[in-house]
Amino acid sequence: DTAVSQTPKYLVTQMGNDKSIKCEQNLGHDTMYWYKQDSKKFLKIMFSYNNKELIINETVPNRFSPKSPDKAHLNLHINSLELGDSAVYFCASSRIGTEPYEQYFGPGTRLTVT
Amino acid sequence: LAKTTQPISMDSYEGQEVNITCSHNNIATNDYITWYQQFPSQGPRFIIQGYKTKVTNEVASLFIPADRKSSTLSLPRVSLSDTAVYYCLVCNTDKLIFGTGTRLQVFP
Numbered sequence: 001d002t003a004v005s006q007t008p009k010y011l012v013t014q015m016g017n018d019k020s021i022k023c024e025q026n027l028g029h030d031t032m033y034w035y036k037q038d039s040k041k042f043l044k045i046m047f048s049y050n051n052k053e054l055i056i057n058e059t060v061p062n063r064f065s066p067k068s069p070d071k072a073h074l075n076l077h078i079n080s081l082e083l084g085d086s087a088v089y090f091c092a093s094s095r096i097g098t099e100p101y102e103q104y105f106g107p108g109t110r111l112t113v114t
Numbered sequence: 115l116a117k118t119t120q121p122i123s124m125d126s127y128e129g130q131e132v133n134i135t136c137s138h139n140n141i142a143t144n145d146y147i148t149w150y151q152q153f154p155s156q157g158p159r160f161i162i163q164g165y166k167t168k169v170t171n172e173v174a175s176l177f178i179p180a181d182r183k184s185s186t187l188s189l190p191r192v193s194l195s196d197t198a199v200y201y202c203l204v205c206n207t208d209k210l211i212f213g214t215g216t217r218l219q220v221f222p
Contacts, residue, residue: 043212101148101205105157
């Protein structure tokens with residue numbers, strides 16, 4: 001069973017379009033995250049949600065909007081896509097416990113903006 | 115704001131012990147240190163986490179000195195399948211800062 005899943009795996013789109021990436025976790029975790037990994041492999045946190053509440057909201061353009069319909073889902077909507085948005089986006093989840101920052105990552109969504 | 119620095123790359127041979135050090139001079143009192151492994155085209159995978167002194171699990175050890183300004187991930191007897199990028203992460207409930215990553219290449 002897939003623990004953290006993302007759809008789509010690949011997304012190719014043109015500048016100016018609006019797109020969404022979906023993330024679901026079946027681990028019963030209460031915290032979910034979105035990360036961006038650029039071409040140089042730098043991993044940068046974008047958002048984190050705990051029980052549907054926004055906890056971390058790093059400095060990202062407001063064209064990026066996370067949406068958490070329930071604690072098992074955290075979707076990422078991107079408006080007016082730009083060339084610089086091309087990257088791999090990872091969703092992750094974790095629960096508070098013995099290892100509070102043991103995050104489980106999804107397989108990633110490779111976004112290419114042309 | 116805590117910033118983490120790691121060597122860009124390291125080479126090793128099968129069976130050797132590999133130590134990867136991460137510098138985090140501005141670590142805060144409530145920050146934890148976590149290490150992840152990432153293979154190409156996959157998401158990072160948790161390896162180990164610690165706050166101070168030494169932590170050991172079935173795959174690695176993590177050494178954290180008293181001042182906590184650095185940490186060292188130790189991989190005993192590496193194999194070819196340990197070839198990957200290793201990231202250190204300084205984190206607390208409202209901060210998650212990944213290092214730049216160390217690309218470990220293991221040779222036969």
